[in-house]
Amino acid sequence: MLKPRSTATRELVSLDGLWRFALDGGPGPLDTTLEAAVPASYNDLFTDSAIRDHVGWVWYQRQVRVPRGWAGERVVLRVDAATHQGRVYVGDILVAEHVGGYTPFEADVTEHVRAGQEFRLTIGVNNELTDTTIPPGTITVTADGRRRQTYLHDFYNYAGLARSVWLCSRPAVHVEDITVVTAMDGTVEYAVRTSAPAQVRVRVLDATGTQVATADGTNGALRIEDVRLWRPGAAYLYDLVAEVLDGERVVDSYPEPFGVRTVEVRGTRFLINGEPFYFTGFGRHEDTPVRGKGHDNAYLVHDFQLMDWIGANSFRTSHYPYAEEVMEFADRHGIVVIDETAAVGLNLAVASGLTGAPPRPTFSPDTFGEATREAHAQAIRELVARDKNHPSVVMWCIANEPASNEEGAREYFEPLVELTRKLDPTRPVSYAAVLFATHDNDRIADLFDVLCINRYYGWYVATGDLATAETYLEHDLRGWADRFGKPIMMSEYGADTMPGLHSVWDTPWTEEYQQAYLEMNHRVFDRIEAFVGEHVWNFADFQTSHGIHRVDGNKKGVFTRDRRPKAAAHALRARWRSLGSRKPQG
Known part of the structure; x- marks a missing residue:
């Protein structure tokens, strides 16, 4: 789907701004005094917890005037994203519906509007996640009748119109x-x-x-x-x-x-334009105070400035497709991107470990089956269709931390890998492997081109014991290298850190421990010849759901949520600016 552009034959009107907002409603006039910003997640805009914790549909509405010069043109409404399901109404007429919270959709509304006249535009947005959505989740009802959303990913389920809405004109033949x-x-x-x-x-x-x-x-x-x-x-x-x-x-x-460039995996090397490339950078989130996942160009510029300052050459769009403005900025500034679908949470063992509930198989007709896989396939189709021409995108990551060690994983993923290669045979395909999936028990790694490994030795395992963590990590990574003979990169590694907390010992949560933890990982990376990159988790602290293992969100950021550097940022800067894009000799 082409991004709306103003050209000699096309015009567009931004519908960003303040919209009427209500929890209850529909396509008719909304009875509300609330207003919500677009683009922005709605959750943190208001002080009412009933809005922040709402599960289900919310409603945005405004009047829109079609430019009088558009007579004879096709008129199109474009929604850059509605998290996680959207319905668009012109007056009382449903003109578009879309499932999937991070990719765009549009509707030709020519027959429902008139040039020079106004119409009532209503967009319903539903934040519900189920076993057949990407990402998945579960809805329960509490004893007092409240609907409650739980999910399997460790970032807050921000919802709403987090990206722009457009009114566009196109010629009849276009x-x-x-x-x-x-x-x-x-x-x-x-x-x-x-x-x-x-x-x-x-x-x-x-x-x-x-x-x-x-x-x-x-x-x-x-x-x-x-x-x-x-x-x-x-x-x-x-x-x-x-x-x-x-x-x-x-x-x-x-x-x-x-851009004119090529990408290739040859043996254990990752090549861009035939030259070895070594990834340095981050997993990130679209996450800022108040706006939630709302796109903000000021943060866009500042975040890329911080990545340039620290020496990062790349990032992964963890764990969903980012706004198209982010991809275009990466294109213009030469930043390399691993582009990821919203398939995070396909792992019921994680939920079992956190809650103590009896384990259930991840892949089965009663859990994540054919309907889930079809939703996943659609997410891949829409991601590739949107981002296929971006030179910054060098690899597709089709899932984060799935249960790739469980029965049924291969049957679930093999068709999805084949689909991705059919849609785009020019880019490598990967997934990010969870800690439970090892080189001994993983069932799908041979299907992929690059092994992206998420590991937290020294944090979740061997906590505070970096000597033991270093031994575990090297044994783990060498096992992947020896078994599969593919390029390996660390797609996540990090330690929660409270800025201002210090210690002379290896004490978790201190700034010194985060720095020592990263240095331990880097020693191991530099000893493994097949290693092609390191993405720290995370670029900045971000909001999560409630949990006693989180204090106001995930604190693994190298920068705070308001983008202030922790001590580790300066250590990373020294390493990455000397390292460049080439693998050090082990």
């Missing part, structure tokens, strides 16, 4: 989709889908706007002479301009930015 695949010699293969059969011309413009290649037809290949590659830390972008023609007249024009 470009619907573009796919771009590049090679280092400047060859660009392209495919353009239009809303109806049409004459199509494709032009490639360089960063100065100079035309450097052209071709005709909806599918084909062209060649950029003296091509400039997109490289980590040195981004260069071209525009592929797809034009729908009526004779010589341009009916529609859409520019799709792209």
